[in-house]
Amino acid sequence: MKRFLIALALLLVPSLAHAEDGYELWLRYHPMETRAAAQYAPSATAIVANGSSEIVHAAADELARGLSGLLGKPVTDGLVQDGAVVLGTPATSPLVKGLDLSKLNDEGYLIKTTTADGHKVTVIAGKTDAGVLYGAFAFLKLIQTRQPIASLDLSSSPRLKVRIMDHWDNLNGTIERGYAGFSIWDWQKMPDWMDPRYTDYARAEASIGVNGVNVNNVGAQPEILTATYIRRLAALAAVFRPYHIRVYVSARFSAPIEVGGLKTADPTDPAVRKWWKDKADEIYAAIPDFGGFLVKANSEGQPGPQDYHRTQADGANVMADALKPHGGIVMWRAFIYSAENAQDRAMQAYTELHPLDGKFRDNVIVQAKNGPIDFQPREPFHPLFGAMPRTGMFLEVQLTKEYLGLATSLAYLAPLYEEVLHADTYAKGPGSTVERVIDGSLFGNTLTGMAGVSNIGTDRDWSGSTFNQANWYAFGRLAWDPGASSRAIAEDWMKMTFTTDPQFVGPVVDMMMASREAVVDYMTPLGLAHLMATGHHYGPGPWVNDLKRPEWNPVYYHHADATGIGFDRTPSGSNATSQYAPAAAAEFNDLNRIPEKFLLWFHHVPWTHKMKSGRTLWDELVIHWDDGVAATARAEATWAGMKPYVDAERYAKTAAYLKIEHHEAQWWRDAMVAYFSTFSKLPLPAGHAPAPHDLRYYEAIQFKYVPGRAISDP
């Protein structure tokens, strides 16, 4: 009955059609063209759901919603008949029991055309209900992307165990580095009012295979661990459970003091150990499938084991021991650096954690960002990948664009994620990619995963723009299959989100694929990094040199002077390259072999350094800055040609955002040219205009109020 009502409601919806505000994300089940619908309809006549679990119900509801919407006629529960879609596991369906599921892992699915009682049916099968749920979304995706479904035999299993969305949401509703409104968690009204949006959120996460949600900021407020919030977390967990999603929280290391009333948070103190154990017991009594803790320790003002002269492993293990009996895990962040440490910031996490390999409990993983500094438009891979063979490691990527233009730039980030996943650590010889570190195949780790720092907020379109949704989508797909291609993912997303028309998909996917490189070009080409304005990181600030600690200043990162530019991280400089495997280090150290995209990350070179193109470094820099601007202009032009294929709302918003990005790219380029010219003292290459204003003009552009303030901001 419920399914029938969903289907009916869906069919009535188009008549009430509201503006395309992006709320539906890629789960946009609008009626397809009549001819296509006629082709698909015979293979989707009814839903036969075996099993009574809430996960199977969620899967069947989604199919009813999706198929009814796409086909433009109610598709609801029915008996086995021609064209039925049968859901089940070996335990719930004799039909599934007869299938070969040996290739699947526990969350994988098989979608197969077969016969049942003489009828041609499609079976969506999993070893567990979770597989069935993922299979249901995969089946809908086939139709949304207009793949044939009449004769199917396909299977897929996630390669990583924990695929988790990390929200940097504060308990007061603000979001650190959030550019899409406020937190969607309305703690104040929970648990009595559970916003239906939580369910839509869970549907979206499940559709891309995300199976964990860490609800609060890594700069954690300790109150999340109090009974008041545990009650609310339990209610949220109940909404997520039918979607096979576990709840996790960021735990503040000093919580035993702040909310526990203890005098210390020293991990070796028996009272502290007991406190964490009791806390874990309390949480699991309310949330039996609670996932575990994410911890940011000894970084940017956060407390941690160093405060008690203990190691990061001592700190992680006390929490791990508390969670272990319940099956929970600790995700210990590698983002550790200190304002008091004079070592190259890019080296500090490795220095701190590498000696601890093998000292962490087996339910602890170390979670490292893609690069050693901080979510820059481009960084080389983090040296800890490949260097911790006896420790499980998660890769953390940022979906929200803190350093890449906040909400408005188009930057499609999957190529960035793909670049790091495919980077070769050489830890066990060639082919030791980051992908193989995190999927466990390189060192045999079994606790595998990937985390994405959310770009989700209360904006109607969830992520601040339609194209930002693609970063959310791509994260899930890459966490499921870290070997997936960013272009193929963009194509799927595009077809589900906009239209399958090749006249649209072709040019717009090309535009997406070029968009992150455009940001690299107009902001920080050739290995430059961290030249953004202070605190909020919005706009250029390469000149900033007056902040208290050296590594807070962009000048620390570019080292420009009369002789040249770049951070010498070779043995003649900070020797950060020594933290990489010898083969990788040799490549980075060698001016002739280093990929130019990383040149200034590792080397300080003269302005006249000869590049592969034959040009000087200075000319090459200017050309990159201008190329970046040109790419944003091209994107604007591409989009202008797409008007016939897009609804007016999403067309207009995207067009406006592209214009903003073009403008900001020009601002970046001009500011960089104006500033770095003062060191290079070289003319611009022919055909490249000087900055229209002098340096003081750009330095004077100051934004005091930018969304997404960090709790550690001054």
Ligand code: BDP
């Ligand atoms: C930096 C952000 C800061 C975060 C920090 C982190 O600027 O807001 O708290 O990363 O990852 O990128 O902990």
